[in-house]
Amino acid sequence: MLSYRHSFHAGNHADVLKHTVQSLIIESLKEKEKPFLYLDTHAGAGRYQLSGEHAERTGEYLEGIARIWQRDDIPEELAAYMSVVNHFNRNENLRYYPGSPLIARQLLREDDKLHLTELHPSDFPLLRSEFQKDDRTRVARADGYQQLKAQLPPLSRRGLILMDPPYEMKTDYQDVVKGIQEGYKRFATGTYALWYPVVMRQQIKKMLRDLEATGIRRILQIELGVRPDSDQRGMTASGMIVINPPWKLEQQMNNVLPWLLKVLVPSGTGHTTVNWVVPE
Ligand code: SAM
Numbered sequence: 283m284l285s286y287r288h289s290f291h292a293g294n295h296a297d298v299l300k301h302t303v304q305s306l307i308i309e310s311l312k313e314k315e316k317p318f319l320y321l322d323t324h325a326g327a328g329r330y331q332l333s334g335e336h337a338e339r340t341g342e343y344l345e346g347i348a349r350i351w352q353r354d355d356i357p358e359e360l361a362a363y364m365s366v367v368n369h370f371n372r373n374e375n376l377r378y379y380p381g382s383p384l385i386a387r388q389l390l391r392e393d394d395k396l397h398l399t400e401l402h403p404s405d406f407p408l409l410r411s412e413f414q415k416d417d418r419t420r421v422a423r424a425d426g427y428q429q430l431k432a433q434l435p436p437l438s439r440r441g442l443i444l445m446d447p448p449y450e451m452k453t454d455y456q457d458v459v460k461g462i463q464e465g466y467k468r469f470a471t472g473t474y475a476l477w478y479p480v481v482m483r484q485q486i487k488k489m490l491r492d493l494e495a496t497g498i499r500r501i502l503q504i505e506l507g508v509r510p511d512s513d514q515r516g517m518t519a520s521g522m523i524v525i526n527p528p529w530k531l532e533q534q535m536n537n538v539l540p541w542l543l544k545v546l547v548p549s550g551t552g553h554t555t556v557n558w559v560v561p562e
Pocket of ligand 1: 402
């Protein structure tokens with residue numbers, strides 16, 4: 283079942299959180315000269331038209347990127363992320379939202395490598411055409427979880443693995459843990475960044491317990507909620523689980539989350555979390 287299309291959700295509050303974390307990790311990896319691999323297991327289409335039918339139908343980006351992109355008090359932790367958003371929106375109109383592969387493409391260096399996988403029959407060709415001229419990148423219509431076995435460890439022995447499944451199948455909550463375990467067996471020093479939605483809090487608690495049970499250490503949880511947990515339909519919060527985060531990430535998120543909460547959730551119903559699920 284592949285009914286999820288990210289074009290309905292691009293640029294929402296969850297993307298803002300995810301892409302902030304992604305860009306901060308990339309910038310930290312760039313502090314060393316040695317190249318690294320960026321592996322995006324669930325890459326999406328790459329570029330999203332915010333004036334398009336899908337984005338307009340939900341209007342989610344209006345409560346996400348549209349709330350921050352033209353403010354004049356943007357914290358420095360958002361500088362890299364906003365530089366990419368601005369790159370795709372040069373004439374003061376917010377027309378395009380760059381997904382995770384395009385954020386990586388803009389921020390990575392000449393010797394870094396990208397490996398992107400996407401399964402959707404409509405989104406895969408869009409992604410492929412975005413990267414046709416980029417020699418650093420391999421784009422495959424393949425299962426993202428398989429890449430954690432097939433592509434790791436990278437030759438460079440440095441890397442960021444972004445896992446961003448749609449969770450339209452309940453099995454995704456177990457598959458992400460299995461996938462991380464497989465990846466970690468082969469590449470224990472990599473940085474793994476897993477996105478999650480809070481729809482039913484119990485599912486996230488179980489996923490975290492399963493992750494803890496793997497024995498993997500250095501697991502940081504970062505979350506931004508817009509409404510209190512609820513039994514009703516819909517996402518009330520989203521988060522990132524980061525394994526082997528760069529040492530600065532905890533502090534950077536503690537700095538920037540209060541600002542994001544204030545700007546993205548003016549109603550005051552939200553919350554933020556930065557928490558070690560498993561420390562050193
Ligand atoms: N990471 C993207 C971003 O931040 O711009 C968004 C990705 S979207 C949340 C999830 C994507 O995963 C969808 O485009 C979906 O088609 C794709 N997908 C679902 N199952 C997959 C699988 N097993 N392997 C690879 N891609 C998959």
